[in-house]
Amino acid sequence: MAELDSPAEAGLVAQWRELLARHAAAACTLDRELGDRFGLGMSEFEVLERLVEGCAANGAHALRVSDLAPTVHLSQSALSRLIARLEKAGLVTRAMCESDRRGIVLTLTDAGRERYEQARPLHREVLELTLGGEPAKGCEVPSG
Amino acid sequence: MAELDSPAEAGLVAQWRELLARHAAAACTLDRELGDRFGLGMSEFEVLERLVEGCAANGAHALRVSDLAPTVHLSQSALSRLIARLEKAGLVTRAMCESDRRGIVLTLTDAGRERYEQARPLHREVLELTLGGEPAKGCEVPSG
DNA sequence: TTGCATTGAATGCACACGCATGTACTGTCC
DNA sequence: GGACAGTACATGCGTGTGCATTCAATGCAA
Numbered sequence: 001m002a003e004l005d006s007p008a009e010a011g012l013v014a015q016w017r018e019l020l021a022r023h024a025a026a027a028c029t030l031d032r033e034l035g036d037r038f039g040l041g042m043s044e045f046e047v048l049e050r051l052v053e054g055c056a057a058n059g060a061h062a063l064r065v066s067d068l069a070p071t072v073h074l075s076q077s078a079l080s081r082l083i084a085r086l087e088k089a090g091l092v093t094r095a096m097c098e099s100d101r102r103g104i105v106l107t108l109t110d111a112g113r114e115r116y117e118q119a120r121p122l123h124r125e126v127l128e129l130t131l132g133g134e135p136a137k138g139c140e141v142p143s144g
Numbered sequence: 145m146a147e148l149d150s151p152a153e154a155g156l157v158a159q160w161r162e163l164l165a166r167h168a169a170a171a172c173t174l175d176r177e178l179g180d181r182f183g184l185g186m187s188e189f190e191v192l193e194r195l196v197e198g199c200a201a202n203g204a205h206a207l208r209v210s211d212l213a214p215t216v217h218l219s220q221s222a223l224s225r226l227i228a229r230l231e232k233a234g235l236v237t238r239a240m241c242e243s244d245r246r247g248i249v250l251t252l253t254d255a256g257r258e259r260y261e262q263a264r265p266l267h268r269e270v271l272e273l274t275l276g277g278e279p280a281k282g283c284e285v286p287s288g
Numbered sequence: 289t290t291g292c293a294t295t296g297a298a299t300g301c302a303c304a305c306g307c308a309t310g311t312a313c314t315g316t317c318c
Numbered sequence: 319g320g321a322c323a324g325t326a327c328a329t330g331c332g333t334g335t336g337c338a339t340t341c342a343a344t345g346c347a348a
Contacts, residue, residue: 073172218305
């Protein structure tokens with residue numbers, strides 16, 4: 001009645017559980033640490049980072065929301081609200097896109113840029129701690 | 145003003161983004177497919193699976209909630225409510241633990257066992273599609 | 289031009305989550 | 319025995335999420 005997984009399936013499940021553990025450890029720690037120290041969620045930081053990277057491409061800290069969407073693993077509605085939060089916090093500015101007035105262009109403010117620069121070391125540190133080693137367990141705090 | 149990541153940091157970030165993409169693809173698809181076809185969330189399935197595995201260990205589909213907790217990447221409160229949902233759906237039974245009356249022993253019902261067996265092929269199929277290949281993008285539906 | 293399907297983004301709603309707290313029970317130390 | 323810290327689980331609360339829907343703007347066709 002209870003069929004066993006084939007070896008291939010068992011390997012896939014093991015891989016999945018490893019991925020779940022790593023993701024949980026990193027995401028949980030990132031959310032808590034970035035939230036406590038910089039008022040940013042994991043995805044908020046991710047969006048700021050994309051805006052900073054967008055700078056290298058077009059010279060301005062600006063991106064269409066529709067261009068941002070595929071890179072952040074959130075629903076359209078969640079992204080919309082996340083941007084609203086960032087705007088409320090004064091980290092980004094929403095402006096109508098001139099070439100397509102349905103679209104919204106995000107601009108990183110100086111405060112947004114600064115917040116990102118401040119948060120980045122902690123972000124990298126958490127990744128180092130949760131992904132660098134092999135164990136991938138728990139939700140440890142990187143430093144006092 | 146904008147310091148670049150060291151090569152080590154850049155690699156870590158790349159690894160993190162890859163992990164995020166894989167996790168999002170698999171988790172999103174699992175939740176939607178298992179939800180649509182079996183009324184189960186990803187974590188609900190995971191809990192049923194641990195109960196089934198627990199069978200091999202002690203002969204009964206029973207586990208302490210406190211033993212289950214470390215294997216599921218949820219807060220204690222989220223797990224408590226998840227179990228309440230499973231119980232409401234008739235898939236598990238909650239009983240007081242005799243040796244430690246603070247504890248709760250979960251028992252898989254026949255319906256729970258059956259639901260798990262029905263859902264498992266789809267679960268494995270989704271993992272195969274989202275983790276098996278290298279791309280790790282999007283939220284595709286495994287089959288009609 | 290008008291009409292209509294499509295796209296980009298915002299919003300109502302239900303729901304699952306984490307944090308903080310509450311309640312019940314255990315073990316220890318006096 | 320009684321007091322007390324610690325553990326196991328449940329629950330109130332605020333919040334972030336996805337789905338479905340809505341509204342505005344675009345592109346295309348008649």
